[in-house]
Amino acid sequence: xxxxxxxxxxxxxxxxxxxxxxxxxxxxxxxxxxxxxxxxxxxxxxxxxxxxxxxxxxxxxxxxxxxxxxxxxxxxxxxxxxxxxxxxxxxxxxxxxxxxxxxxxxxxxxxxxxxxxxxxxxxxxxxxxxxxxxxxxxxxxxxxxxxxxxxxxxxxxxxxxxxxxxxxxxxxxxxxxxxxxxxxxxxxxxxxxxxxxxxxxxxxxxxxxxxxxxxxxxxxxxxxxxxxxxxxxxxxxxxxxxxxxxxxxxxxxxxxxxxxxxxxxxxxxxxxxxxxxxxxxxxxxxxxxxxxxxxxxxxxxxxxxxxxxxxxxxxxxxxxxxxxxxxxxxxxxxxxxxxxxxxxxxxxxxxxxxxxxxxxxxxxxxxxxxxxxxxxxxxxxxxxxxxxxxxxxxxxxxxxxxxxxxxxxxxxxxxxxxxxxxxxxxxxxxxxxxxxxxxxxxxxxxxxxxxxxxx
Numbered sequence: 001x002x003x004x005x006x007x008x009x010x011x012x013x014x015x016x017x018x019x020x021x022x023x024x025x026x027x028x029x030x031x032x033x034x035x036x037x038x039x040x041x042x043x044x045x046x047x048x049x050x051x052x053x054x055x056x057x058x059x060x061x062x063x064x065x066x067x068x069x070x071x072x073x074x075x076x077x078x079x080x081x082x083x084x085x086x087x088x089x090x091x092x093x094x095x096x097x098x099x100x101x102x103x104x105x106x107x108x109x110x111x112x113x114x115x116x117x118x119x120x121x122x123x124x125x126x127x128x129x130x131x132x133x134x135x136x137x138x139x140x141x142x143x144x145x146x147x148x149x150x151x152x153x154x155x156x157x158x159x160x161x162x163x164x165x166x167x168x169x170x171x172x173x174x175x176x177x178x179x180x181x182x183x184x185x186x187x188x189x190x191x192x193x194x195x196x197x198x199x200x201x202x203x204x205x206x207x208x209x210x211x212x213x214x215x216x217x218x219x220x221x222x223x224x225x226x227x228x229x230x231x232x233x234x235x236x237x238x239x240x241x242x243x244x245x246x247x248x249x250x251x252x253x254x255x256x257x258x259x260x261x262x263x264x265x266x267x268x269x270x271x272x273x274x275x276x277x278x279x280x281x282x283x284x285x286x287x288x289x290x291x292x293x294x295x296x297x298x299x300x301x302x303x304x305x306x307x308x309x310x311x312x313x314x315x316x317x318x319x320x321x322x323x324x325x326x327x328x329x330x331x332x333x334x335x336x337x338x339x340x341x342x343x344x345x346x347x348x349x350x351x352x353x354x355x356x357x358x359x360x361x362x363x364x365x366x367x368x369x370x371x372x373x374x375x376x377x378x379x380x381x382x383x384x385x386x387x388x389x390x391x392x393x394x395x396x397x398x399x400x401x402x403x404x405x406x407x408x409x410x411x412x413x414x415x416x417x418x419x420x421x422x423x424x425x426x427x428x429x430x431x432x433x434x435x436x437x438x439x440x441x442x443x444x445x446x447x448x449x450x451x452x453x454x455x
Contacts, residue, residue, distance in 0.1 A: 034063040037077050049145050050094070051084030054153070058085075061156040065168060069175035072216040072226070073209075074283050081139070081178045083146045085153050092132040094147075099124060110332050113368045113376035113425060115347055115400070116258040126259070129251040136170045139177040141187035146174060169214050176210035184290040197312070197337025200262050201294040208270020208300075209286050212278060215271070230279035233303075237272045257352040261343050269300055269339075276303035297339035298361055309454035312337070313363030313383050318442070320367075320379065322434035323427075328369035328377060335364055341382070345396035348403045357396035360389025362419070362450045379435055380423040381442060385450060390419045397423050417443035419450075 038059050054062065062083065070076055086094070104123055111117040137148035152167045180186040186206065194202060215236075216226040229236060252260055273294070277285040289306075299306035317333065324330075336344070342358035362383035369377040384390035394416040401412045401423075413424040413432055420443035424432060 034059070034066055037066055037081050038062055038083050049084055049140070049143050049147070050090055051086040051147060054083050054085065058153050058157050061153075062171075065171050065175055068217045068220075069172045069179060069213065072172075072220060073176050073179050073213045075179040075183050077179065078182055079144075081144065081146050081175070083148060085150050086147055087150045088132060088135075091135050091147065091149060092128055095131045096124075096128060099127065106332065109370070109376060110334070110368050111258055113331075113378045114344060114366075115425070116344060117256055121256070126251075126255055130249075130255055130259070133249045133251040136167050137174050139174045139181070141177070141181045141190060144178075144181065146171075146178065169217065172217055173210040173214045176213045177206070180206065180209065180290070184287060186290075189290070189293070195335040195337070196340060197296050197335045200266070200297050200337060200339055201300050203266045204270035204273055204297070204300040205286075205289055205293055206270075207266040208272070208274035211267050211271040212274045212286075226278065227282065230275045233272060233275040233279050236275045240268050240272060257346065258340065258343050261352040262339060265297070265300075265339055269297075273300045273303050273306070276307075280307070297337040301338055301355075301359075310452050311454050313450050313452055315363050315365040315381050315383065315442075317365050317367050317379065317381060318438040320435060320438065322431055323369060323377070323379075326428070326431055327372050329371075331368045331370045331376065333365065333367040336366060337361070337364070341393075345393070345400065347400045354396055357392050360385045360392070362452065375426065377427045378423075378425040379427065380425075381439060382421045382423070383446060383450065384419045384421065387419050390416055390421050393421050397421065415439065418446065418448075419443075420446055 038054055066077065101124070104127075108117060108121070108123045112119050117123070135149065136152050137146065139146050148171065152171075155165070155167055156171075177186065189202065212226070212230075215229070219226050219229060252263075274286050274289075277289055281288075294300050294306050296312045298312065299310070312335070315335075338358045338361040339353070341361055341364060342353040342355050345354035345357045346352060362385050364380065364382040366378060366380040369379075371377065382393065384393055394414060397414045401409065401414050404412050408426070410429050411424075411426050413422065413427070413436075415422040415436060417440055420439070422436070422439040424435060427435065
């Protein structure tokens with residue numbers, strides 16, 4: 001599902017991005033005819049996709065979107081992308097039917113243990129509300145189908161499709177996902193197992209690429225070349241940082257930061273990341289990134305670290321036998337990465353992310369336990385680029401701990417040794433020393449500086 005991105009503030013800022021240049025050559029000649037793309041058969045096994053086909057008038061309104069996606073992204077459609085029109089209720093019903101409730105509950109418990117979700121939050125209701133509010137259309141790689149909301153189709157048929165129309169921009173974005181699927185293995189890559197951090201990083205490549213192409217359509221319509229903008233990606237980074245580029249809507253604004261921040265980061269930080277790649281080697285470099293995706297959100301947030309092949313530091317947590325002997329069972333283990341660690345550090349503040357404190361992240365591994373009464377505990381090992389960065393992270397983690405009510409604060413611990421940082425949440429004080437001993441041994445084994453450059 002794709003968040004609705006409002007690009008008009010960016011579009012206004014781009015009007016002065018550089019000297020006017022002739023638009024790119026019109027490469028809108030398709031490998032397939034537009035009607036072949038829009039009206040193809042749904043792939044076998046995907047017949048459950050609801051909705052109706054486009055009428056002839058509606059299909060004509062979609063043809064400029066196909067041409068724009070192909071021309072800007074410099075890839076051609078080589079097989080049909082059947083389009084189905086659904087009502088907003090149909091789309092919400094689709095989301096509801098595809099929610100994996102066991103997995104959702106598993107994730108809810110994990111984030112509740114970190115204080116990032118309220119224990120009484122109805123996560124399913126929140127997801128349905130946000131998705132129902134945000135979705136204009138989406139490309140489904142599993143079925144190879146584009147789904148578009150009924151009212152949006154009507155808008156396009158009546159008003160035409162150009163880069164001034166927000167719905168048209170979003171649909172160009174989605175058609176780029178179809179091109180990613182046809183040329184860059186989107187479906188297969190989405191099925192790979194990744195950590196939370198790795199999944200956020202890959203999603204930033206996918207969404208950033210499509211958002212960059214969407215911006216490219218705006219720039220092209222103004223008579224500029226996208227490369228004029230991406231030649232200095234700091235321009236785009238400053239625009240993203242200083243403009244109200246996201247029209248979130250009430251439900252997204254009400255969603256917890258751990259939902260909102262990673263979702264928006266995929267589009268905005270992903271846009272800046274892919275702009276760096278495009279500025280160095282055009283879309284060919286972005287194509288190459290699908291063959292070697294970013295491994296961490298650190299690489300997305302600091303593109304030079306991706307280009308320098310600076311990998312995350314791998315952390316293997318000890319068994320912590322004392323915890324399991326005390327009746328705690330492992331619920332889950334994962335890596336949050338720089339992005340979501342910044343969300344954690346921002347707990348209790350007015351911002352979604354504490355970016356300064358999370359910068360310098362080297363690696364992390366967190367294990368969440370559940371006790372006999374369902375209560376949760378969390379053990380979190382993190383490493384940082386140097387001791388100075390670890391001290392800053394320690395201060396941020398201590399601020400989060402100090403928000404815990406005094407009676408429970410003893411079960412929360414923050415400890416730093418060199419450039420390693422330990423965070424314990426809801427671990428009985430009688431069990432903490434054994435974990436601290438394991439952490440101290442881990443910290444003593446670390447090299448003074450992380451050797452994270454890929455050989």
